[in-house]
Amino acid sequence: MFKIFLVEDDATLFSEIKERLLQWSYEVYGVTDFEKVIEEYTAIRPDLVIIDIQLPKFDGFHWCRMIRQHSNVPIIFLSSRDHPTDMVMSMQLGADDFVQKPFYFDVLIAKIQAILRRVYNYSTEQTQLKTWCGATIDYENNTVSNEHGMIALSKNEFFILKRLIERKNKIVSREQLIKSLWEDERFISDNTLTVNVNRLRKRLDELNLGSYIETKVGQGYMAKEEGTSGD
Structure with missing residues (x-):
């Protein structure tokens, strides 16, 4: 921070x-x-x-x-x-x-x-490895791993996960995510954001982590550190 x-x-x-x-x-x-x-x-x-x-x-x-x-x-x-x-x-x-x-x-x-x-x-200021919900987040290789295995995320999926984890347990608005993606030259629309978040959840489901990305209707998304989704 x-x-x-x-x-x-x-x-x-x-x-x-x-x-x-x-x-x-x-x-x-x-x-x-x-x-x-x-x-x-x-x-x-x-x-x-x-x-x-x-x-x-x-x-x-x-x-x-x-x-x-x-x-x-x-x-x-x-x-x-x-x-x-x-x-x-x-x-x-x-x-x-x-x-x-x-x-x-x-x-x-x-x-x-x-x-x-x-x-x-x-890309270099942040530590290359972070932990979230018992999983290891590898910033260099765009991977997430825990006892259930390892997944590799697309650049957009990983960027979204990274932004949510940086503000874990806090709501990140859709507008903030889209603005961050555009500023990082990852051009993305509102509809594309929804698709990417849904794909991210499905990938995280492989590690039993999908429920930790919570949708706050009319507000945005939240990466919970613990607990299950309230969608």
Whole structure:
């Protein structure tokens, strides 16, 4: 799970951004003392920083300079200022992107995901082996195995299983799954998603695991860690 440090003094905007990021299973941290941003950054050790330019005490450019003295962590600037020099300054200080307020949340999320994918490489950042319901999930070979045997999944089936397991025991909406597949360049429609989930369940049935992928009507899907399906 990636940790995001959100340096934003507008409480309403902070809450809105945090809520959206939590929906994507990011850990979100805010600033408690705007005179000690660098101390809080060091304590949190985030994977990405989102920082406003206009802040109390010192501006975002100051804190970007301070962070860059310690780390190459990716940084995204937020700003309501539209002067080109702000964007130029942010890039010169080592920021990875610049988002002007007001913005579409979907655009911000897409930028965050693109940067995290580029910097940390999803395919290698994650451990190659994970366990779920007593089964071993092999991220490198797209296989699932337990005492009942081993199955190899298609790329789409495995991608869906991976996303559900990352948020096990929580509902992942159909929209989130489709968006993740498109962003990973696995072009998939709503109907195709249904087909892939059904195929995934049938394959998992071979390992007595199909019932652990639960449909939440009108909401999405859930990978349960234990218990049986409530379809």
